[in-house]
Amino acid sequence: MPSNEEERSRKRPRSTPDTRPAYPRKRAAQACLACRRRRTKCDNERPTCSSCLNLGIECVYQEGDKSSFDSASLAILQRLDATIESLPPLDISVEAVLGWPMFRHLASAHQTPLKTLLQAGSSDSDPRSLITSDIEADDAGSLLQQFLDNFHIYNPVLEISRVKESVRFTRYNGLGWDSNSCLLLLIYALGTIADRYSQPPFETSAAFRQSDQFLRGEAFFMAAQRRMGTLLCKSGIVEAQIFFLAGVYLMTTLRPVEAWKMFVQALACCQGFVPTAHRDAEGQHGDDPRQAESQLHKSIYWTCFKSELELRLELNIAETSVWNLRYPAFFPEPPASLQSQSEAAWYFYLAEIALRRLENRVLTYTCQEQPSGPLPERINTILDFEQQADGWLESLPDTLKLKGSTETPGSADEKHAALRFILNGHLLDCYEMMYWPFMVEAIHRSKYDDDSRLLAIKGFQVCVRRIEENEGGFRLRHHGTWLMLRSCTRSALVLVAASQSRLHSMLPLGWEASVGKVMQMLDYWKEETWDAADRLEILETMMRVPP
Numbered sequence: 001m002p003s004n005e006e007e008r009s010r011k012r013p014r015s016t017p018d019t020r021p022a023y024p025r026k027r028a029a030q031a032c033l034a035c036r037r038r039r040t041k042c043d044n045e046r047p048t049c050s051s052c053l054n055l056g057i058e059c060v061y062q063e064g065d066k067s068s069f070d071s072a073s074l075a076i077l078q079r080l081d082a083t084i085e086s087l088p089p090l091d092i093s094v095e096a097v098l099g100w101p102m103f104r105h106l107a108s109a110h111q112t113p114l115k116t117l118l119q120a121g122s123s124d125s126d127p128r129s130l131i132t133s134d135i136e137a138d139d140a141g142s143l144l145q146q147f148l149d150n151f152h153i154y155n156p157v158l159e160i161s162r163v164k165e166s167v168r169f170t171r172y173n174g175l176g177w178d179s180n181s182c183l184l185l186l187i188y189a190l191g192t193i194a195d196r197y198s199q200p201p202f203e204t205s206a207a208f209r210q211s212d213q214f215l216r217g218e219a220f221f222m223a224a225q226r227r228m229g230t231l232l233c234k235s236g237i238v239e240a241q242i243f244f245l246a247g248v249y250l251m252t253t254l255r256p257v258e259a260w261k262m263f264v265q266a267l268a269c270c271q272g273f274v275p276t277a278h279r280d281a282e283g284q285h286g287d288d289p290r291q292a293e294s295q296l297h298k299s300i301y302w303t304c305f306k307s308e309l310e311l312r313l314e315l316n317i318a319e320t321s322v323w324n325l326r327y328p329a330f331f332p333e334p335p336a337s338l339q340s341q342s343e344a345a346w347y348f349y350l351a352e353i354a355l356r357r358l359e360n361r362v363l364t365y366t367c368q369e370q371p372s373g374p375l376p377e378r379i380n381t382i383l384d385f386e387q388q389a390d391g392w393l394e395s396l397p398d399t400l401k402l403k404g405s406t407e408t409p410g411s412a413d414e415k416h417a418a419l420r421f422i423l424n425g426h427l428l429d430c431y432e433m434m435y436w437p438f439m440v441e442a443i444h445r446s447k448y449d450d451d452s453r454l455l456a457i458k459g460f461q462v463c464v465r466r467i468e469e470n471e472g473g474f475r476l477r478h479h480g481t482w483l484m485l486r487s488c489t490r491s492a493l494v495l496v497a498a499s500q501s502r503l504h505s506m507l508p509l510g511w512e513a514s515v516g517k518v519m520q521m522l523d524y525w526k527e528e529t530w531d532a533a534d535r536l537e538i539l540e541t542m543m544r545v546p547p
Helices: 004-011 033-038 050-055 071-086 094-098 101-106 114-121 137-152 160-173 179-193 205-209 212-231 237-252 256-271 289-315 336-341 343-368 375-395 417-444 450-473 481-500 511-525 530-543
Strands: none
Touching: 033 050, 094 101, 094 481, 101 481, 101 530, 114 256, 114 530, 137 160, 137 179, 160 179, 179 212, 179 237, 205 212, 212 237, 237 256, 237 289, 237 481, 256 289, 289 481, 343 375, 343 417, 375 417, 375 450, 417 450, 417 481, 450 481, 450 511, 481 511, 481 530, 511 530
């Protein structure tokens, strides 16, 4: 039998010219800046080397200097650089557009990072008084109905029967410090600031911040916030509902960064749900409590996911995982609570899920896969997306058929106008993403073929459509207000960029008026959210610059 030494020799062959590593490896150490200046040997201890420690001075290492890397590491870095450069994600954010050449001269004067603007614009509220006593029964019922009419129908994450039971319980026992009381306070907060899609009686959005309506809603919210601390380590349905509705309130009051944190926490609660056991072989009735609970789990999870994803992409948070766009595999059934809201609410719930799935397929193709193949192949892909969008449109029931620019969300005689308004906005998002690469190519390149030109023209038309068809909701306060400000601003910036690139023949007639409407919209909101003020100044400056 071979000895142990012989066995080890066979397992560890000697290096030969054919088996040597492709690159010689050696330990690469870099001295700190102080040792390099003094030309003394550095022992590379972190965070402070021995020499700096003895001298009592700050020890600083120059990070990222590739000159000190060994040849194998340099080769790897070069390959990574080449890979990253060949597949850059095509960013469609407002900030990415502001990085285009025609806007770069504004960088030093105007382009403050988005997160800095949002943090500077968000200040702690100072309501006149906190909610310390119980509210009247009639008042509670009115606020609940306001919530149902203005928020629940679009994000049905509650079981209304349980909510009404909690309202009745607190009528006799008062608000406590439990999760159900916290949930009710958030419902009352949202019901207080709801505007029923009516024209707001405020000259500017900042005036709303000084109103009794906002101060009372903020008092409810702060009272709920005081109860949230004990819920952070729990993962129940009520906890997910609480953090989600907190995010909705913060979005409605234009605090997107804070809202994203709430949506993340709500989504984290959903991850802790215990799957309900499948119905046994004998079958169970559809009103089985376990079946209803499982359905509610799916509804809450999907709603939390789509809200978190929308903000994550817009805020460019967690850059390394921002392109995880996969939606949950399940297709949740409409919650039973929507039955009382009419058949249209059921169809809206399903139509929005289907459209958002299409939107993510388009976004994945446009921005993640970075299509760079033959032009006919790229055009065929876009045509296929257009057919899918047409199929979605044809599948809508009569009550949700889109009417385009003739529709406004405040139509008093149209019961389902708000539902159509939301769906139309999502559809415009899909179209804009389809045509985005061709608009970018037209703006940045002097040469393009007829097919690319046609798709770019379609994209510019969508930009104008978005502005014109959203105009009726420019001053309305709701869950999606901040996202609407962003999308319309992006469309205006794209139109301005196309004009600066001398693409006047490709722009729709009257595009300047559309940009002017966006500027009026930003002027209304500029005192409440600082990114609106910053982007308004950029548009005003660019519209004064001749192309």
